[in-house]
Amino acid sequence: MTGIQILFIVNALVIIFSAVMTVTARHMIHAALWFVLALLGVAVVYAMLEAGFFAVVQVLIYVGAIAILIIFAVMLTRRALEDQEKPFNRASLVTLLIVGIVFVGLILSIRFWPLLQSTTVPLSPDQLTVGTLGLALTDPQQFALPFEVTSILLLAAMIGAIYIAHERKEKGK
Amino acid sequence: MSFIQDPIPWVIHWLETLLIGWGLSESLTQVVLFVLGAGLISVGAMFFTTMLIWAERKIGGRFQDRLGPNRVGPWGIFQTFADMLKIFTKEYINPVGVDKVPFNLAPVLSVAAVLAIWSVIPFSQTVFGTDISVGLLIIIAVGGLGEMAIILAGFGSNNKYALLGAFRAVAQLISYEVPLVIVLLIPVMFSGSMGLNDIVAAQKIPFIIYAPVACVIFFICSIAENGRAPFDLIEADSELVAGYNIEYSGLKFGMFFVADFLHAFTSAIVFTTIFLGGWQGPGVEEMPVLGGFYLLLKTLVVYFMMLAIRFTVPRFRIDQMMALNWKVLTPLSLVAVLVTAVVDKSIPQGNSLFRIAALLVANLILWLVADRMITAFRKRHPVQVVSNKRPLARPERLPAGGEGISQ
Amino acid sequence: MIPLYWYLLLSAAIFCIGLFGAITRKNSVGILLSIELMLNAANINLLAFWRYLYAPNGDLRAEVFVIAIFVVAAAEAAVGLAMIISAYRSRQTVVANDMDSLKG
Numbered sequence: 001m002t003g004i005q006i007l008f009i010v011n012a013l014v015i016i017f018s019a020v021m022t023v024t025a026r027h028m029i030h031a032a033l034w035f036v037l038a039l040l041g042v043a044v045v046y047a048m049l050e051a052g053f054f055a056v057v058q059v060l061i062y063v064g065a066i067a068i069l070i071i072f073a074v075m076l077t078r079r080a081l082e083d084q085e086k087p088f089n090r091a092s093l094v095t096l097l098i099v100g101i102v103f104v105g106l107i108l109s110i111r112f113w114p115l116l117q118s119t120t121v122p123l124s125p126d127q128l129t130v131g132t133l134g135l136a137l138t139d140p141q142q143f144a145l146p147f148e149v150t151s152i153l154l155l156a157a158m159i160g161a162i163y164i165a166h167e168r169k170e171k172g173k
Numbered sequence: 174m175s176f177i178q179d180p181i182p183w184v185i186h187w188l189e190t191l192l193i194g195w196g197l198s199e200s201l202t203q204v205v206l207f208v209l210g211a212g213l214i215s216v217g218a219m220f221f222t223t224m225l226i227w228a229e230r231k232i233g234g235r236f237q238d239r240l241g242p243n244r245v246g247p248w249g250i251f252q253t254f255a256d257m258l259k260i261f262t263k264e265y266i267n268p269v270g271v272d273k274v275p276f277n278l279a280p281v282l283s284v285a286a287v288l289a290i291w292s293v294i295p296f297s298q299t300v301f302g303t304d305i306s307v308g309l310l311i312i313i314a315v316g317g318l319g320e321m322a323i324i325l326a327g328f329g330s331n332n333k334y335a336l337l338g339a340f341r342a343v344a345q346l347i348s349y350e351v352p353l354v355i356v357l358l359i360p361v362m363f364s365g366s367m368g369l370n371d372i373v374a375a376q377k378i379p380f381i382i383y384a385p386v387a388c389v390i391f392f393i394c395s396i397a398e399n400g401r402a403p404f405d406l407i408e409a410d411s412e413l414v415a416g417y418n419i420e421y422s423g424l425k426f427g428m429f430f431v432a433d434f435l436h437a438f439t440s441a442i443v444f445t446t447i448f449l450g451g452w453q454g455p456g457v458e459e460m461p462v463l464g465g466f467y468l469l470l471k472t473l474v475v476y477f478m479m480l481a482i483r484f485t486v487p488r489f490r491i492d493q494m495m496a497l498n499w500k501v502l503t504p505l506s507l508v509a510v511l512v513t514a515v516v517d518k519s520i521p522q523g524n525s526l527f528r529i530a531a532l533l534v535a536n537l538i539l540w541l542v543a544d545r546m547i548t549a550f551r552k553r554h555p556v557q558v559v560s561n562k563r564p565l566a567r568p569e570r571l572p573a574g575g576e577g578i579s580q
Numbered sequence: 581m582i583p584l585y586w587y588l589l590l591s592a593a594i595f596c597i598g599l600f601g602a603i604t605r606k607n608s609v610g611i612l613l614s615i616e617l618m619l620n621a622a623n624i625n626l627l628a629f630w631r632y633l634y635a636p637n638g639d640l641r642a643e644v645f646v647i648a649i650f651v652v653a654a655a656e657a658a659v660g661l662a663m664i665i666s667a668y669r670s671r672q673t674v675v676a677n678d679m680d681s682l683k684g
Contacts, residue, residue, distance in 0.1 A: 023604075023610070059317065060317060064318070087607065088606065130367060164659070
């Protein structure tokens with residue numbers, strides 16, 4: 001067991017524990033805080049995959065913006081007596097069974113697929129810089145189109161969110 | 174490398190040979206040296222904060238025409254240690270109903286988020302924590318972690334005013350991140366990389382001359398990110414009873430306090446690194462240790478400017494602050510990035526004097542246009558400073574039958 | 581070193597946990613949290629495949645896909661939370677089961 005394998009196993013346990021606590025926490029604010037811990041663990045996984053840019057972007061976007069947004073939403077939609085009951089609806093046992101079957105199926109199929117087994121030692125490429133990604137995203141021959149489309153999507157989402165959450169003044173009531 | 178010219182790498186090299194001589198493996202030596210370096214930087218930063226607090230109180234006193242602390246030690250330099258002793262011995266009060274983990278984690282996370290920025294700053298040509306190619310993004314990302322700490326503090330206190338204060342604080346911090354990040358595109362454009370080492374190495378001429386408008390916007394947003402005056406309604410005593418750190422006492426409050434001052438100094442260092450040239454200066458090729466001195470000097474000048482603004486200008490209201498951000502700074506930063514990109518790329522490489530002149534002219538035009546627009550807007554929507562005229566209360570104006578009204 | 585299937589197993593685990601949460605959570609914000617967990621699991625999957633199978637050839641397609649997923653997740657979180665807040669204003673509840681009529 002090399003050092004990095006131990007690090008990966010510890011990190012994976014932290015992520016899975018935080019994810020389980022996220023979906024089973026009684027108070028929503030606790031769920032949001034466990035979610036932040038899970039996101040930080042995922043950022044560590046990205047760093048281990050030598051995608052440093054994505055690790056930083058994960059912390060910046062998810063922890064710095066989306067998690068804060070979710071906490072704001074939890075605070076704004078909170079009522080006093082809401083967090084006293086079980087957080088699950090009626091379907092929890094059947095769903096647990098089905099999700100368990102899906103997970104076991106995934107494990108079996110991943111574990112015994114020859115292509116995924118054989119890649120034990122990754123090569124170490126020399127082009128993992130941010131610069132190549134940036135050049136690719138702005139090159140019309142490569143990936144400029146997805147870049148522009150996602151920017152427009154973000155603009156549309158921004159306008160939509162502002163419009164939906166805007167408080168309308170009651171007319172004539 | 175000799176000891177005089179480059180002390181810190183010499184010491185690191187000596188320690189490395191010592192540890193390998195004792196039989197440790199290569200990677201373990203690296204880990205030990207990293208941990209040692211991180212510990213030294215953290216402790217050094219904390220000790221430096223004590224001097225910063227003293228300097229701030231003295232200079233603040235002079236700005237306000239008084240002396241500042243002058244009892245404890247010559248010129249009061251031990252005042253901070255006296256305050257530290259007092260804060261260490263205060264009792265931790267845990268109010269009823271607090272959530273233990275967020276309540277206790279918030280001050281720690283607050284200080285940790287500020288100290289993490291020190292790991293990517295290059296102190297001289299050869300002394301830096303780590304050379305990551307996305308160093309600039311790391312600085313902003315750990316700023317986001319600091320905001321998380323404020324939310325934890327506000328929520329964990331089980332106190333409506335703490336929650337309200339935390340929300341206002343986070344709203345301010347998130348809003349001012351937007352022009353901060355947009356304006357950081359300009360040094361990245363000029364130096365071609367997001368790593369701080371590359372940005373400093375590309376500043377033969379400091380970027381403040383290339384892009385003064387970006388510099389001013391970054392400075393204002395840094396002050397707002399810290400929560401310093403004039404943006405300090407986060408801790409406005411007269412409005413919100415100390416904001417998100419109401420329920421904290423003792424060393425936990427001390428940690429928030431330290432994080433505040435250290436964040437101001439860290440913002441000054443980041444500003445110096447990105448816009449003023451960091452460790453660049455005459456003679457750093459032969460003696461790299463001079464780089465550290467230049468950095469310190471420039472940072473202290475920027476910090477002094479931050480203090481000068483803090484003790485001079487009155488506080489913003491929250492709607493004025495939000496209007497300043499969304500109506501002035503964000504469009505200005507977007508247009509600045511556009512204009513700088515167009516001007517910079519339309520001048521072929523190498524005509525550096527012509528490039529500087531063109532960029533300065535472009536920035537000047539931008540500044541004048543923005544100024545005209547703001548003035549025209551203010552003329553159309555004047556702000557009423559006094560209320561409508563009301564009759565003054567005079568004894569002869571009491572209503573009829575009001576002889577015994579004061580009983 | 582770390583074999584590829586470790587990353588894929590981790591991603592499968594997070595996805596299944598997120599799936600369970602998305603189906604059984606009562607609170608709408610909780611459902612959104614679980615959906616974000618699923619998106620993160622997909623991101624881990626993509627980046628693991630990219631690093632092991634595509635990066636040695638200098639292929640950047642997976643990285644662009646991951647950026648697209650980041651953007652879509654952020655956009656969806658923003659719009660979803662705006663809708664939840666707006667629905668809370670008129671119905672005074674965020675329990676997903678109770679929002680069962682289009683009126684109001």
